[in-house]
Amino acid sequence: MLIVVSALAVVNTPSPGRELDPTSLGDHLDRLYRAAVGLCGSHADAEDLVQETFVAVLRRPRLLRSDDDVGYLLRVLRNTFYSRYRAESRRPRATDLGEHAELPEPRPGTAPEVMVASREVLAAVAALPEPYREAVAAVDLAGLSYREAARALETREGTIMSRLHRGRAQVAKSLGYTS
Amino acid sequence: MTRPVPEHSELTAMADGTLSGRRRRRLEERLVSEPELRAELERQRLAVAALRSTDLAAPASLRERIEVERERARAPARRRRLAVGGALAGAAAAAVLALLLILPGGAGAPTVVEASELAGRPSTEPPPRSGRPGLLAVRALGLPMPDWAEKFGWEATGLRRDEIDGRDAVTVFYEKEGRRIAYTVISGDPLDPPDGAASAAREGTSLRYIDDRGRVIVTWEREGFTCVLSGRDAPPGVLLDLAGWRAQGKLPF
Numbered sequence: 001m002l003i004v005v006s007a008l009a010v011v012n013t014p015s016p017g018r019e020l021d022p023t024s025l026g027d028h029l030d031r032l033y034r035a036a037v038g039l040c041g042s043h044a045d046a047e048d049l050v051q052e053t054f055v056a057v058l059r060r061p062r063l064l065r066s067d068d069d070v071g072y073l074l075r076v077l078r079n080t081f082y083s084r085y086r087a088e089s090r091r092p093r094a095t096d097l098g099e100h101a102e103l104p105e106p107r108p109g110t111a112p113e114v115m116v117a118s119r120e121v122l123a124a125v126a127a128l129p130e131p132y133r134e135a136v137a138a139v140d141l142a143g144l145s146y147r148e149a150a151r152a153l154e155t156r157e158g159t160i161m162s163r164l165h166r167g168r169a170q171v172a173k174s175l176g177y178t179s
Numbered sequence: 180m181t182r183p184v185p186e187h188s189e190l191t192a193m194a195d196g197t198l199s200g201r202r203r204r205r206l207e208e209r210l211v212s213e214p215e216l217r218a219e220l221e222r223q224r225l226a227v228a229a230l231r232s233t234d235l236a237a238p239a240s241l242r243e244r245i246e247v248e249r250e251r252a253r254a255p256a257r258r259r260r261l262a263v264g265g266a267l268a269g270a271a272a273a274a275v276l277a278l279l280l281i282l283p284g285g286a287g288a289p290t291v292v293e294a295s296e297l298a299g300r301p302s303t304e305p306p307p308r309s310g311r312p313g314l315l316a317v318r319a320l321g322l323p324m325p326d327w328a329e330k331f332g333w334e335a336t337g338l339r340r341d342e343i344d345g346r347d348a349v350t351v352f353y354e355k356e357g358r359r360i361a362y363t364v365i366s367g368d369p370l371d372p373p374d375g376a377a378s379a380a381r382e383g384t385s386l387r388y389i390d391d392r393g394r395v396i397v398t399w400e401r402e403g404f405t406c407v408l409s410g411r412d413a414p415p416g417v418l419l420d421l422a423g424w425r426a427q428g429k430l431p432f
Binding site for chain 1: 187188190191192194195197218222223225226227228230231232233235236237238240241242244245246248249251252308310311316318321323
């Protein structure tokens with residue numbers, strides 16, 4: 001009888017989700033870092049931001065209700081960004097990624113011209129108004145789907161797509177794409 | 180009759196290849212006869228291609244920092260597991276084990292004086308760059324480190340990483356007019372201040388300090404870590420001011 005009751009209790013209990021695996025966090029580092037550079041407009045600030053995000057996530061076990069680890073991490077990253085960096089009245093500094101900025105660490109085998117091009121693209125992202133920058137960072141830099149980005153940024157999919165459109169249009173203009 | 184302008188969302192999805200079905204076919208039909216729409220889609224596609232080809236990897240320094248954070252996060256979990264195991268083994272044994280694990284600076288931990296001796300060793304890494312105002316572009320075990328150059332004239336000149344009695348220790352060296360001091364952050368539970376250390380406070384932070392054979396040692400806590408600032412050539416007042424400086428709130432304590 002006890003077994004039956006326990007089994008029913010299990011069936012009726014909502015799924016608590018699964019615990020975020022700290023050992024897998026490193027797999028998402030590149031995507032989060034790219035999103036952070038897009039948000040911060042500075043490699044040094046992006047490093048700090050990603051580290052603070054990981055510190056916050058690792059502080060205690062985290063239960064996730066979906067398989068979307070990156071989306072969850074991006075949400076924490078965004079919250080950390082606004083609670084700390086915006087509190088300091090700091091605006092993204094596109095100039096940090098400008099012509100004279102130190103180049104970020106390349107992947108092995110990456111051509112210098114690709115690095116320069118990446119820097120220009122990231123500077124264009126950093127110069128976007130905040131809502132567009134967030135959408136572009138989430139979808140085009142961190143690689144989230146519209147749905148994942150909407151969940152991470154706590155808005156609707158349609159809003160994400162509209163912001164993406166405007167953000168990409170401004171990036172295209174900054175890069176001189178007139179087609 | 181003019182045809183309606185496509186939704187932004189349709190062009191967005193078309194540009195990154197996620198538009199499908201009837202909406203895609205409808206938009207493709209319009210693209211054939213509307214050059215302005217084609218041009219707009221082309222700009223979107225170019226932007227998507229540029230954004231998605233951004234080849235930027237997280238720097239090795241960041242990976243190291245994350246690894247340190249993971250280690251730090253694992254350590255308390257290990258301690259908790261050990262404590263549970265001890266409880267099962269017997270109440271008396273658990274009490275002893277818990278005491279050893281919970282007491283600050285428990286058995287086997289380095290002392291503050293031992294940590295301060297790192298000040299006499301050479302730096303092994305180049306000077307950290309300046310970061311945001313008041314901060315260096317480096318962290319010690321996750322803690323932002325102060326840039327004292329502008330406010331106090333102490334320039335960061337190097338860095339080293341050590342392990343003392345199983346604890347990670349990161350030291351940043353600073354110099355001013357030929358004098359050298361060292362700021363060390365030690366991982367793990369807080370260490371006890373040295374016996375006989377005097378008390379002081381700066382900007383609301385409690386500091387303990389002592390003169391150890393001509394070397395001033397200041398120790399305090401930041402976010403649960405033990406910090407040690409020491410040097411032979413700087414008076415206690417100077418080191419206390421440096422230790423307690425919060426960089427207008429940018430340095431978490």
